Amino acid sequence: MRDRFLPFALPDTDEAEVHAVSEVIRSGWLTTGAQVRAFEAAFAERVGAKHAIAVNSCTAALHLALEAIGVSPGDRVVTTPYTFAASAEVIRYLGAHPVFVDVRPDTLNLDPAQVAAALERERVVAILPVHIAGEPCDMAALRAVAGDLPIIEDAAHALPSRADGRMIGSLSRLTCFSFYATKTLSTGEGGMITTDDDAAADRCRIMSLHGISRDAWKRYTAEGSWRYEILAPGFKYNLTDIAAALGLVQLGKLDAMWRRRVEIAGRYDHAFTGCAELQLPARGATNQHAWHLYMLRVDNERLIGGRDRFVEELRARNIGASVHFIPLHLHPYYRDTYHYAASDFPIANREFLREVSLPIYSRMSDRDVDDVIAAVLECVDTLRV
Numbered sequence: 001m002r003d004r005f006l007p008f009a010l011p012d013t014d015e016a017e018v019h020a021v022s023e024v025i026r027s028g029w030l031t032t033g034a035q036v037r038a039f040e041a042a043f044a045e046r047v048g049a050k051h052a053i054a055v056n057s058c059t060a061a062l063h064l065a066l067e068a069i070g071v072s073p074g075d076r077v078v079t080t081p082y083t084f085a086a087s088a089e090v091i092r093y094l095g096a097h098p099v100f101v102d103v104r105p106d107t108l109n110l111d112p113a114q115v116a117a118a119l120e121r122e123r124v125v126a127i128l129p130v131h132i133a134g135e136p137c138d139m140a141a142l143r144a145v146a147g148d149l150p151i152i153e154d155a156a157h158a159l160p161s162r163a164d165g166r167m168i169g170s171l172s173r174l175t176c177f178s179f180y181a182t183k184t185l186s187t188g189e190g191g192m193i194t195t196d197d198d199a200a201a202d203r204c205r206i207m208s209l210h211g212i213s214r215d216a217w218k219r220y221t222a223e224g225s226w227r228y229e230i231l232a233p234g235f236k237y238n239l240t241d242i243a244a245a246l247g248l249v250q251l252g253k254l255d256a257m258w259r260r261r262v263e264i265a266g267r268y269d270h271a272f273t274g275c276a277e278l279q280l281p282a283r284g285a286t287n288q289h290a291w292h293l294y295m296l297r298v299d300n301e302r303l304i305g306g307r308d309r310f311v312e313e314l315r316a317r318n319i320g321a322s323v324h325f326i327p328l329h330l331h332p333y334y335r336d337t338y339h340y341a342a343s344d345f346p347i348a349n350r351e352f353l354r355e356v357s358l359p360i361y362s363r364m365s366d367r368d369v370d371d372v373i374a375a376v377l378e379c380v381d382t383l384r385v
Contacts, residue, residue: 001317002371008320009182012257012362013246020245027241032209035241039248040192046160046251047169049194051201054244055208058156058178058191059086060237062128063093065152065174065193068203071096071125078118079128079154080110081327081334082348087130087154088328097338099124100329102345106282108132108295108355111347112141119145130154133324134184134290135283136163139171152176156191159184160258162288169194174204179243182361184257184292185250187243207234260362261291264369268294268358271373277302277380279354293324296376297354303383310379311356317375322357 024035036054044052055061071077073095079087081100088098099122101114110129118124127146129137134157142151153168155161156178161168169175174197179190195201206212211234250257265281272278279297283289300306307323314321327348329340342349358372 001375002319005318006320006359006364006368006371008322008357008359009361010363011181011186011188012253013186013250016249016253017246020249021242024241024245030242031240032238033241035244035248036239039239039244039251042248042251043192044194046254047167047175047194049170049175050196051194051198053193053195053201053204053208054239054247055191055193055237056239056243057086057189057237058154058176058180059090060208060235061176061178061191061193062086062090062152062154063235064204064207064237065176065195065200066090066094066096066126066128067207068200069126069150069152069173075125076122077126077128078110078115078122078124080130080132080348081329081345082108082132082325082352083130083154083328084156084325085328085331086156087128088334091128096125098328098334100334100340100345102347103132103351105347105351107135107137107284108348108351109135109137110142112138112145115142116145119149124149126150126152128152128154130156131158131161131168131290133281133293133295134158134161135281136161136168136287136289138284139163150174156180156183157292158290159292160254160288161290163284163286165286170196173197174200179247179250182292184261184290185247185254187239187246187250190239190243190247206231208237210234210236257362258290260364261360262289264360264364265289265291265294267369268360268373272296272376275377275380277384278376291360294358294360295324296356296358297351298356300354302385303380304385305383307354307356309383313379313382314356314375317378319372319375320359323352323355324357325352327352 075096151172179187211232
């Protein structure tokens with residue numbers, strides 16, 4: 001057993017990030033400026049989008065994206081209950097209502113057939129799919145179901161994911177990414193919106209900084225002016241140059257970090273294949289999985305104490321595991337506001353009770369990976385019915 005705890009996730013940073021941040025600090029310009037613009041341009045090129053707008057979180061990105069397409073009080077937006085809080089709360093920020101739709105049992109992504117059924121029952125203004133763990137949703141099927149409805153992708157897990165031969169970030173009206181500390185590219189806190197829609201990009205950019213006319217960040221530069229105009233009651237969602245400097249370095253390392261995640265996922269797959277108590281993560285044959293998460297599912301009937309005991313046993317062996325996600329309809333706010341029962345989304349509820357996420361990040365050593373594999377197999381042996 002390990003003598004030291006293995007954290008569930010750690011960012012992959014080194015002296016390159018330290019140098020980049022130091023250069024920004026020495027420049028005297030710390031907030032939104034040239035580094036942010038460079039990060040946006042590089043990110044847009046990387047995912048194949050016309051525009052990229054950097055913000056301080058994926059939550060902010062989703063809020064701005066929905067606002068940009070005109071989501072208003074009373075509107076209804078289809079999304080998944082199998083996700084983190086942000087995917088639905090941004091809908092509520094605008095006074096709109098999330099229409100939860102159950103997920104596929106294999107990938108845990110939105111089920112296009114269930115989306116189609118929801119569209120027949122509800123007057124919906126947009127669809128907000130989430131690429132769980134970095135495995136892309138079935139975007140072709142969702143586009144076919146959506147018709148003219150805009151799709152806003154929650155791609156918090158999905159860098160660098162591909163679907164239909166294209167990068168996530170280039171497929172829909174707007175796509176929103178996360179650069180939180182645990183993500184495949186980290187700026188500590190941060191996010192990005194990508195789009196080919198000129199008007200939506202302009203609106204997101206303006207609303208990300210108090211609704212002030214574009215290029216307001218130049219006010220304190222030699223080419224700027226003290227005059228500005230407030231065009232709308234916007235938000236304070238801008239990214240700093242310090243964070244963008246981190247992002248630029250991380251973007252340059254993205255492929256190498258992703259390849260290491262793929263390698264770790266492959267080792268897990270090899271180790272756990274054939275273990276009747278465990279179900280491996282699903283992935284589409286033609287997709288590129290980002291491997292933000294490695295989501296195992298356990299057979300609760302075959303293990304004493306089921307998933308919860310399994311997580312406890314991993315932690316007792318100094319392995320930091322987690323669970324993704326407690327479905328939103330089980331949380332008091334959504335349960336009480338919309339009068340949900342656990343059984344309303346049976347697949348999301350059933351699979352949550354089986355899911356456990358293992359550490360998977362590029363800073364893990366081969367010994368770390370070996371320790372995780374050994375701990376998982378030992379837990380199965382210990383708890384096997």
